[in-house]
Amino acid sequence: MTPLPPTPATREACAELDAADPIAAFRDEFVLPEGVIYLDGNSLGALPRAVPGRVADLVEREWGQGLVRSWNDAGWWDKPRTLGARLAPLVGAAPHEVVVGDGTSANLFKALVAALRLNPGRRTVLGEPGNFPTDLYVTQGVTDLLGAGQRLADPDEPGRIAEALAAGDVAVVLLSHVDYRTGALRDMAGLTKAAHDHGALVVWDVCHSVGALPVDLAGCGADFAVGCTYKYLNGGPGGPAFTYVAERHHASARQPIAGWHGHARPFDFAGEYVPAAGADRFLSGSQPLVAAAALEASLELWSRVDLRQVRAKSLVLTDLFRSVAESAGLAVATPRAAERRGSHVALRHPGGYAIVRALIERGVIGDFRAPDVLRFGFAPLYLRHVDVFDAAHALAEVVESGEWRDPRFSERAHVT
Amino acid sequence: MTPLPPTPATREACAELDAADPIAAFRDEFVLPEGVIYLDGNSLGALPRAVPGRVADLVEREWGQGLVRSWNDAGWWDKPRTLGARLAPLVGAAPHEVVVGDGTSANLFKALVAALRLNPGRRTVLGEPGNFPTDLYVTQGVTDLLGAGQRLADPDEPGRIAEALAAGDVAVVLLSHVDYRTGALRDMAGLTKAAHDHGALVVWDVCHSVGALPVDLAGCGADFAVGCTYKYLNGGPGGPAFTYVAERHHASARQPIAGWHGHARPFDFAGEYVPAAGADRFLSGSQPLVAAAALEASLELWSRVDLRQVRAKSLVLTDLFRSVAESAGLAVATPRAAERRGSHVALRHPGGYAIVRALIERGVIGDFRAPDVLRFGFAPLYLRHVDVFDAAHALAEVVESGEWRDPRFSERAHVT
Missing domain, CATH: 3.40.640.10 (Type I PLP-dependent aspartate aminotransferase-like (Major domain))
Structure with missing residues (x-):
């Protein structure tokens, strides 16, 4: 496996990666709601425009x-x-x-x-x-x-x-x-x-x-x-x-x-x-x-997708998200080595459910798996590097500000 | 069970039954192709307009x-x-x-x-x-x-x-x-x-x-x-x-x-x-x-349908079809008594496959089940009495004229 490129540290660096992304054009083939960064394509994939x-x-x-x-x-x-x-x-x-x-x-x-x-x-x-x-x-x-x-x-x-x-x-x-x-x-x-x-x-x-x-x-x-x-x-x-x-x-x-x-x-x-x-x-x-x-x-x-390109981008996106989450002090449950992980990142936090709800209110959709796992999935066909940068920083803010402790985020409903 | 009304003998009598049919209005809630009398709703029901x-x-x-x-x-x-x-x-x-x-x-x-x-x-x-x-x-x-x-x-x-x-x-x-x-x-x-x-x-x-x-x-x-x-x-x-x-x-x-x-x-x-x-x-x-x-x-x-009305109409439609088929000399496999039959009529004929194909070419869609069964289903929500009259007479014509013997009707393809 070729070594991974360095994780982009700024939003500008992410924008540069997007500009050079060989599979960037696929994003236009999906319906993506306004104001949402969708990190749950590992649960339900987004709607292709042709469907x-x-x-x-x-x-x-x-x-x-x-x-x-x-x-x-x-x-x-x-x-x-x-x-x-x-x-x-x-x-x-x-x-x-x-x-x-x-x-x-x-x-x-x-x-x-x-x-x-x-x-x-x-x-x-x-x-x-x-x-x-x-x-x-x-x-x-x-x-x-x-x-x-x-x-x-x-x-x-x-x-x-x-x-x-x-x-x-x-x-x-x-x-x-x-x-x-x-x-x-x-x-x-x-x-x-x-x-x-x-x-x-x-x-x-x-x-x-x-x-x-x-x-x-x-x-x-x-x-x-x-x-x-x-x-x-x-x-x-x-x-x-x-x-x-x-x-x-x-x-x-x-x-x-x-x-x-x-x-x-x-x-x-x-x-x-x-x-x-x-x-x-x-x-x-x-x-x-x-x-x-x-x-x-x-x-x-x-049928028009090269899965090697998908994989290469996925590894960058997941690394990017992980590095910001770690900086915010979150525990990462996903293995670090590229050959040992898929395309989602799992974090562990006792307030995981409320954190996921607070993020959804900010338009960043991930999901929660009992008892304490926050999951964020990265579908390279429709996610940009800047989306992941923004989502990771939203997560860091929610955790660091204590915003998630608002009691309304703890009220239980299914999260699938 | 109340006795069945007499089987209508003419197209005019059928039209009168349609005019008095309490469930006639449901027909407008279905998409029905032009030029088709659909007697295969027992295999695949027609498309409701709301779908x-x-x-x-x-x-x-x-x-x-x-x-x-x-x-x-x-x-x-x-x-x-x-x-x-x-x-x-x-x-x-x-x-x-x-x-x-x-x-x-x-x-x-x-x-x-x-x-x-x-x-x-x-x-x-x-x-x-x-x-x-x-x-x-x-x-x-x-x-x-x-x-x-x-x-x-x-x-x-x-x-x-x-x-x-x-x-x-x-x-x-x-x-x-x-x-x-x-x-x-x-x-x-x-x-x-x-x-x-x-x-x-x-x-x-x-x-x-x-x-x-x-x-x-x-x-x-x-x-x-x-x-x-x-x-x-x-x-x-x-x-x-x-x-x-x-x-x-x-x-x-x-x-x-x-x-x-x-x-x-x-x-x-x-x-x-x-x-x-x-x-x-x-x-x-x-x-x-x-x-x-x-x-x-x-x-x-x-949820708006009264199944007793469906059943009452079904019995008339199936009787009507059966009586014309019998007049044309076709063997009927479906029991005669109302309490012993559902909503389709089965005929037996060694040329069943070709007869069904010939009828489809005339716009009357029924189906065939090996080895020799012709099936015609009657969905009372979207079939009129006149449709069934026309379909039954088309069947009689196909059989009596020998039209079905044309070799192209015997070429096999799936009929589901």
Whole structure:
């Protein structure tokens, strides 16, 4: 990795970086509300300008005028595959290794069950204690259902995963590529190899890395992966998720939600389930096409993006934010080394909730994760260096002035 | 049931019925393409005029301007519950017994597993041989996974279900309220009681009855039900499905796709899964809100509909179509008695595929289900009696003239 450029120390230096930014023009392709600096694109990505038109076209022309004919004429039937093929390069996969559909939780469920079945002599799922709750809950759901067990080990503590694998009973490892709280980035290649060396398969959750940095599922030898499209990929709130199935598992992987979209010959309407070839067998039923239209427009934009440029800018933005936060005396939970972090910065503070609320009132949107984590996400396609400079200094002011202690900022409501 | 009015024999008689139709005005609330008579609302419902505006509002204001704040400010987090409550009266359920989310296949999977767990001494799922393939495939997926078994019995042959139940090993019965091919309507109350009398639970698939006729899940004692929103409910292609969980099972039912939206306290981000109270525990992950917005607008329309009026008109429309089809010598697969049929009419003809294609070319859209079924669905909110008269006579002409024998109508493409 080339060394990082020095962190800009002044707003002028930030403006110079913006002027030279090779991906600066993408900002114009997004809708960004007046007076807001949006540091929550790691939770819900901003709206691409092309989306409303594409969604309206699907609703008014394909649905309204085409009606049921659009299943053929507008390519609706193949959407899980065509969107999967469009998404594939963003995760280092071949086009036929990715399908789009269902939500992350359901896809995790399918991938975990399929992986357990591919490793029938073993009954343990190795997870991480700090994973996103759905990953832990779905694992509990799967292990309860199948009489399997769960073990937890922290991938950010050196040696813990290897130690857990050494017991020799792990069927599947489920890890997040980037930790949803701390922003820690895991060594996908190394951990995958360690799992394989111990006879385990790996399911990667790439929700917090896809669109934030180059992801190389095939190059790392991943077996399965799931991810959402509504964070860095700007696919819209709750937009359809995706599943990666390594080609070597296409003939043998069997997922349990055996619906007709995953059938080898769905239009035979046969009584017997015969799984389709390839990743298609991970499909179940019809997908919400109005939502898929939003993702389609977003992925068109992403097809023009060079993820190496995104990554380079992300590292500068996160460093910039971090350095100001540290100067203001805030504890940083995100690893410092470039190769060990994703595209968000996590701070810890007992007043985290109120600080996030006070910042939102100033137009700087981040989020809070219990018990004490402030998260700030950096989406390089629509954030300028000057935005991050301003946001970081707003944060420093809120903390240093004690502004956040106003009781109204402590009143609880969901922050997602 | 009041006796049906006589079938109108002329186009003028149909026009008179339209003039007196108490639900005629709803037609103006739908977009209907020029030159088309749409008899496929049982596959994909027509577009309500209110949908494009509501979808655009969600995309441009709630997502574009509100961004992540809309999870709170626009009620996104509660959408599965608020939409469920809005849908509940259409299926005879209490507001807290229905949640909207995921697809029909995933919801079937959850309901079947939950029902099997509530009946732990038994391992057989009783299904029907002619059910929609996904129902059969999902059952196969569940029984393969759990080492349970499947038995099939035809609910339209008197005594078959009772016979199958008498073996005393049936844990769960999965039936469609209306058969997707023949349009046969099943006796939900009687079959549910028979199942309960033999110690079995019942999962009803109401995909082909919801919005077509009054459905009374609670009154019939149903345990679980699943259904889609994109047919008679006009929720949009592949729109979110729903799950009904009878209140008496709220404390004990456990579904396996244990995601964070089904957690009792999701914003604690706790490591341990604790299911939410009520039907909420059937939720898994985030739902595609752009698609949910379409459904929301559609359900607003449906909140003003009297399903008894829908049903009364549906019976006249289907009778009218049937009588013309019979006069043209076509075999009718749909039961004749009003209490034994839903809102579509199925015909059987070896040239069914080509006949459907020839009719589509004339602007009459129905569909085909292998091997030989022509389906015509009647959505009383946007179909006039004169439309059905014209469509039926177009069908008669296509068949009697031999027009359908033109080889171009036999070239195969998907018909969904």
